[in-house]
Amino acid sequence: MSDAAPENTSDTDTEVRLRSALDQVPAYVPGKPAAAPEGVTAYKVSSNENPYPPLPSVLEVVRDAAASINRYPDMAVTELTQALSDSLGVPAEHVATGTGSVGVLGQVIAATCDPGDEVVYAWRSFEAYPIVTALAGAQSVQVGLDDHARHRLDAMRAAISDRTKVVIVCTPNNPTGPMVRHDELERFLDDVPGRVLVVIDEAYLEFVDDPEAPRSLELYRDRPNVMVLRTFSKAYGLAGLRIGYAVAHPPVASALRKTATPFGVNSIAQAAAVASLKAFDELKERVDALVAERTRVVAALRGQGWFIPDTQANFVWFGLGERSGDFAAAAQQAGLTLRQYGTDGVRATIGETEANDVLIEVAGAWLTEHPVDPA
Numbered sequence: 296m297s298d299a300a301p302e303n304t305s306d307t308d309t310e311v312r313l314r315s316a317l318d319q320v321p322a323y324v325p326g327k328p329a330a331a332p333e334g335v336t337a338y339k340v341s342s343n344e345n346p347y348p349p350l351p352s353v354l355e356v357v358r359d360a361a362a363s364i365n366r367y368p369d370m371a372v373t374e375l376t377q378a379l380s381d382s383l384g385v386p387a388e389h390v391a392t393g394t395g396s397v398g399v400l401g402q403v404i405a406a407t408c409d410p411g412d413e414v415v416y417a418w419r420s421f422e423a424y425p426i427v428t429a430l431a432g433a434q435s436v437q438v439g440l441d442d443h444a445r446h447r448l449d450a451m452r453a454a455i456s457d458r459t460k461v462v463i464v465c466t467p468n469n470p471t472g473p474m475v476r477h478d479e480l481e482r483f484l485d486d487v488p489g490r491v492l493v494v495i496d497e498a499y500l501e502f503v504d505d506p507e508a509p510r511s512l513e514l515y516r517d518r519p520n521v522m523v524l525r526t527f528s529k530a531y532g533l534a535g536l537r538i539g540y541a542v543a544h545p546p547v548a549s550a551l552r553k554t555a556t557p558f559g560v561n562s563i564a565q566a567a568a569v570a571s572l573k574a575f576d577e578l579k580e581r582v583d584a585l586v587a588e589r590t591r592v593v594a595a596l597r598g599q600g601w602f603i604p605d606t607q608a609n610f611v612w613f614g615l616g617e618r619s620g621d622f623a624a625a626a627q628q629a630g631l632t633l634r635q636y637g638t639d640g641v642r643a644t645i646g647e648t649e650a651n652d653v654l655i656e657v658a659g660a661w662l663t664e665h666p667v668d669p670a
């Protein structure tokens with residue numbers, strides 16, 4: 296450095312200049328780890344994880360794949376892309392992968408949104424939506440759910456403006472549980488301008504057993520502006536490996552490859568996902584058991600007098616408003632770590648049978664002690 300004072304005053308600026316858009320980015324609040332009073336069994340039912348440990352066949356593949364972690368992964372994710380193409384019956388060029396479906400969603404927003412553009416989605420819904428939107432400097436347009444915690448697709452259609460680049464439909468909706476029906480989604484898609492990309496987020500697809508559920512691959516097939524977003528994190532039990540994918544038409548799918556983190560999907564995740572697709576029948580037994588538990592839990596809670604929205608996912612929603620914190624604290628005392636959403640409500644993941652039993656017990660006791668309309 297010379298002794299001369301810098302001409303440019305900016306050179307005396309000592310603070311790193313960060314994008315102002317970051318001020319608008321809410322922090323992701325992860326589900327809390329399990330914690331319980333002394334002598335009480337702790338259950339983490341705060342992150343919609345699969346309570347079953349990995350399948351032995353998948354673990355074996357993971358161990359084998361670990362032997363070559365000195366190498367970069369296959370950047371094109373060839374084997375998994377082909378396996379998905381085969382199992383879904385879509386061309387391989389329509390498949391794009393990412394580091395969890397949250398990663399793919401970030402790729403979607405990076406590929407579509409300039410600062411000031413708008414992303415329309417229901418609210419409450421998945422809390423990653425406002426984060427990925429704000430990161431791009433784009434604007435969230437949140438459309439309130441109806442009284443049954445369902446998407447209001449008409450209102451979402453009405454919220455689309457000239458600046459709208461993306462609409463996200465979360466079905467089943469996290470954290471409330473209801474799905475949108477095939478017929479209403481089809482009518483909605485027929486009405487959305489072709490310039491707007493519609494993301495159908497089906498993170499909980501495998502838990503859906505309602506015959507009126509969206510047949511999303513059918514809806515995407517003839518609509519270049521529709522894409523399907525899926526994950527290996529929930530039913531497949533690979534949340535810790537971070538792998539998800541999109542099914543989209545080639546212009547969108549190739550844009551998602553461009554905006555992906557290079558080598559983001561690691562080799563262990565790729566191998567585990569391929570093995571999990573092969574082992575789906577075995578995994579499906581677990582999913583069926585969780586769905587049976589969901590049915591049991593919802594019936595028990597409703598029997599106690601709770602209003603529980605119809606859920607097609609692996610969780611139930613308590614729309615407790617101001618009393619959310621109270622309820623979450625009572626559950627914590629009994630060993631259950633639930634997910635509280637401010638003063639909107641509380642979400643409980645369907646977990647081990649014992650955890651579900653505790654939930655039913657806590658919810659029943661709480662209602663007896665707080666005999667006000669729980670909805």
Ligand SMILES: *Cc1c(COP(=O)(O)O)cnc(C)c1O
Nearest residue numbers: 395396397421469498526528539
């Ligand atoms: C859990 C979840 C995801 C999946 O996240 P990953 O990044 O794949 O782990 C996506 N969308 C919704 C609505 C979710 O609840």
